[in-house]
Amino acid sequence: QKEVEQDPGPLSVPEGAIVSLNCTYSNSAFQYFMWYRQYSRKGPELLMYTYSSGNKEDGRFTAQLNKASQYVSLLIRDSQPSDSATYLCAMSALGTGANNLFFGTGTRLTVIP
């Protein structure tokens, strides 16, 4: 079982829709949670991060974290065609080592004009 599970999609929505992207995790040691956005043929770029349970809002994007239930979500409101990308959740575990950032497999989102 992977430590981070993410529905790979693909997910297609019409422009203006509200999109919810979800990840669950099994390692209770994860303390820092990030969302990366990856456009086709590009490297991932950090979109949002959070470390406490609850919601964190940035424009049309809201990161939701529920540590008790061990899931994180990214909510996109008023989705735009420019939001079409693969969204990767990532989590940091305690301790050192190369493997201190665990990624989900990514959800491919297409927003249709």
Next chain:
Amino acid sequence: DTAVSQTPKYLVTQMGNDKSIKCEQNLGHDTMYWYKQDSKKFLKIMFSYNNKELIINETVPNRFSPKSPDKAHLNLHINSLELGDSAVYFCASSQQRGLTSYKYFGPGTRLTVT
């Protein structure tokens, strides 16, 4: 200016060859990384390196070796390429290797082994 750059962008080569991918960051970061992204978009750490310490993911074959001529560069050398090495390789950097260190990724090198 590009923060993290990689060359080449595309690399097509035959099994058994040896190849290198170069990475440079101009962010002044202390730590650099190599990630492998497979066809299902799964990103997996290969190496973490700063000027003091190389940490290797134990699942990485020893045919892969990082080489750092200086703090701003971390190249990836691959010996005896195999079909299963086909993937996109991303270089990344961060200010430090902490839990809260944001990683900046390069554009990726798409390696195809035939």
